[in-house]
Structures are given as C-alpha cells and as structure tokens.
Amino acid sequence: MVGQVRDQVLHEATRLLARHGFEGTSLQAVADAVGVKKPSVLYHFKSKEDLRQAVLDSLLSRWSEVVPRLLMASTRTGLAKFEAVIGELVGFFADDPDRARILVRELLDRPEQMQEILQRQVRPWVEVVAEYIREGQRTGTVRPDVDPEPYVLHVVSMALFSLATTPAASPLFEGGGRGPVERTVGELVRLAKAALFVDGYVRHQDDKRARQGGAGR
Amino acid sequence: MVGQVRDQVLHEATRLLARHGFEGTSLQAVADAVGVKKPSVLYHFKSKEDLRQAVLDSLLSRWSEVVPRLLMASTRTGLAKFEAVIGELVGFFADDPDRARILVRELLDRPEQMQEILQRQVRPWVEVVAEYIREGQRTGTVRPDVDPEPYVLHVVSMALFSLATTPAASPLFEGGGRGPVERTVGELVRLAKAALFVDGYVRHQDDKRARQGGAGR
DNA sequence: CCTACCGATCGGTAGG
C-alpha cells in the first residue's frame, strides 16, 4: 500500500512528540518505534522540522472535521447548542489526549508561529461561537457581562489543559463514585454553563425537559 | 559574595527552561547566558537533572511564600475572600509568566514525578480553598452543585494556561480599550465568580459596596 | 571556576 510506512511514521511521531516534546524526540526513536532505519524516516519527511509540521497539520485537519458539526449546531438553540459545542470540544481531546499535549507543547515552543496558525485555523470558529453568545445576550438567555472571545478561550483552555495533564492532576483529589476524569469533565461543563447563562435559565430548561419526559442527556 | 554565580545560573536556567524546555536547553546555553564555562555550571549543580530540580524547587518555594496570604484570607468572608485568593493566584503567574511555563512543561514531561510534588505542595491549599467553598455552600452563598476540588483546579488551569501562553493566544481576538491580557484576566475572574456564587449574591454585594461609597476595587 | 578531553548521540547526506 502506498504511504503505509509514512502513516506509521506520522502516528508514532505524534505519540512520541506528545510525550517527550520535539527536542526530546530523536529521529532514531521514531524510526525504532516504526521498525525502520533512520534514513527511511528522512525519505518520507525531508527534515525533523518537516515531520513536526506534518504532525501538527494532521492534528489540525482532524479538528477541521469537527468544526462543521459545531456549525450545524446553529439549528439548535440555547442550552442544546451549548451542550453540542462543548461536547465536540471535550470529545476531541478526550478521544486522544495526545492532541491536547501536542498543542500545549507547540504553544510553548513556538509561540510566534502558532499565533499565525491559530489565527487561520481557530479564530474563525471562535468568532462563530462568540456570535452565538452575542445572540444569546440579545435574546436575554446569556449573561450580559460575558466577554465572548475570552470566555470561549478559557473554556477551551480548561478542556485542553485538563486532558493534557491527565492523569498528573488526578491525585489532587479523591473521587466519589466517579473517576477523577469524569468528575473533572463534569465540573468543567457545570462551570462553563453557570458562568454563561443568566440566572434561572438552566433550571428552567431542566424543568421543561423533565416535564417532556427527560430527553436531555 | 557566596553563591552569586549559583544564583545567576538558577536565574538563567529558569528563563531558558521556560522558553525552550529541558531537552531544548543545553548546559552550554546556560553557561553562555551566565558568562561562565560549562564545567562551572556542573560545579554548582552536579547534573543537568539536578539543575532542573533546583529550578522547580525554587519556584515552589516562591509559591510557599504566597500561601500564608491565602490562609490569612480566612478572616474575610464570601466575595472578599474569593477576590483575595484569585488575586494571589493570578498575581503569582502574572508577576513572572515563566513560572507558569515551567509548571506546564514539567507536568507534560514528568507526569509521575509531578504527581508526588503536587500532592505534597499543592493539595494542602487546594483542600483549604475547597473547605472555604464548602463553608459557603453551608451558609448558602455558594452554589450547591459546585464540586470544590475540580472547581479550584479548573480556575488554576485557566490562570496557569492563559499566562503561560501569553502572548500566543492574544491575536485570537481584538481588544476593546483594554489590552488582551487585561481582557483575558477580567473574563477569567468574572467566569470563576459567576460559576461559584449563587444567583444574586454578587450583585447584592456590589450594591452594598456602592451604598457604602464604592470601596471595592 | 578553568582547560582539556571523553564516548555517545544528534540531524542529515551519499549512494545504491
């Protein structure tokens, strides 16, 4: 199959870069993980920097697959839209925490280059979600003092950071019945929701759902 | 002066480790930054790992100086206590964002070792703040559905991450009158406050302050 | 705190 080794290199490089960072990952280590020799890695990616960029591009293109589902959430309103958006966000990093780890590392290692990349790849949908929030402020369901763009970035930060540092942050508290990750994500969603909607709105919606037979999850 | 070079090494190492990470920082680079030769660095710190640990210990001991001020906030109540605690937290990382960068990097590079360190150095005051929150839940000023430990960790995450990635995350939105950092911190405080206190409590307190002549900052 | 030096490993290339 064409590109099979290339895909394996990309996969193992993602894993190693997430765990040990760019400077902490040698091309030899990537080659060993795949089961080829080092020059074969450099046949598929002309330099180590090239491989780094390919890993990042692959990650961002996966995120691009999620975005349309965020935009489709336009048909929903209020709380349902919120839950759709935050579900996609948390799910993306929960599906593979290495995504969160690589993004955090790149943000620290190359802040200037990441500025451009975020501006192109992230800002558009931040603006879309910020516009949802402003719409909610006009209709009165969202708190008027929410500052939409920083709000969105803080919610993303919590998801990104919580999942990137799993399980390092876990032993800072002992779980009840649920595991630490579930408890962390649960509180993240509660926190984001309580800070966004006006008093009584969420409770009102919950009551409505209960009357309708508890369709919400 | 005794230990002057040692202190310079510690200072430059902190700067370089924050910017480039452990694997991305050579002992030669540290020596050059201080203006000594490489073996002199290894005279003060017997290995590169030793230097890393000294940098981390120095950072944590600075945090230990802040903690008593958090505990002293016990005398205050409700909103004033919240503002004292979050002010110390944000101030610590805002004073030197390299602190945030090093903590994030160490969390990614050595999750297991950091677990033990956090358990010893961070968990105690997380528990204290969590107890403040439970107290507020008993007296009815804090929302009953707040999960105290994950709440505290998420607020810490936002402060840590926002300041670690300054200014990389800035161009994701254009500021109003204020700069992006002020806007980010302002929304962080608003978000944390709105997600913590029960409906009406904050507004009630603000009204009281206004009547008393606007003493709040 | 310095000079001189060590073996190991780094990213990358030539050539097949």
Added chain:
DNA sequence: CCTACCGATCGGTAGG
C-alpha cells in the same frame, strides 16, 4: 528503504 558515514553538539569528568 538500506548501509555507511559526516561534522556538530550533547552531558559529564579529570585534574588543577
């Protein structure tokens, strides 16, 4: 995709 090889740099040591 491999063998063989390159100069540069790595963390660390001996000895003063």
